Amino acid sequence: MTAYQTVLVGTDGSESSFAAVASAARLAAACKAELVVACAYSPMRESEVAVAQDQLGREAYQVVGSAPAEDTLRTAADRARAEGVADIRSIAVQGEPVASLVGIAHECSADLVVVGNRGLRSLTGRILGSVPAEIARKAGLDVLIVHTT
Template sequence: MTAYQTVLVGTDGSESSFTAVASAARLAAACKAELVVVCAYSPMRDTELAVAQDQLGREAYQVVGSAPAEDTLRTAADRARAHGVAAVRSVAVQDEPVAALVRTARECAADLVVVGNRGLRSLAGRILGSVPSEIARKAGLDVLIVHTT
């Protein structure tokens, strides 16, 4: 088995997703692999964004437009570099998270996708499907689900 050459990790700006970024960064650094950090987003008008953030409260990090996605990616890339990754690429994708991660993994020829376990054990995740379980089912390549919660 050869070492991973391209590791892809998803982030939504939450602290648990940054834990996944740190795990992916440590692995990428150990393999001397490129790290691709992906943030999916859906643009919203300011009024829609304000209503969504008000209703979501602590979960409001999930509602982003492209500017917050860029901020999230900058933070994630900085954290990855702190773990010794030499090559970090950031990608903002306008799509829902699973489709964005699977498509970007194919486009950049990733060897491994890293995601956090958030939502994996929730009731909604069991009924509707969670990002980690859907990635594992649809990616068609190695998936590492790291404990982040």
């Protein structure tokens, strides 16, 4: 088996997703691969952001405004550099996470997609599907689901 050339990891700004970034970064560093860090977002107006953050409480990290992924991607890239990755590309894309990550994986010719396991064990995840499970089904390439929760 050849080493991975391009590793894609998705992040939503949660600590769980940053743990997946760290794992992906260690693997990319070991393979001397490019690490692509991606964040899917849906823009909201300031008033909508405030209401959503108030209602979501601890889950408010999922709410982003019109400059959505910049801070999330910057933090993720910093954490990846700390793991020894030299070649990092950040991509923000407007859309829902599964379709966005699958699309980015194909656009950047990723060999591997890395995601955290958040949502796999929840009732909602079992009924509606979770991002990690859907990526594994739809990506058409290697998927590493990292234990992050």
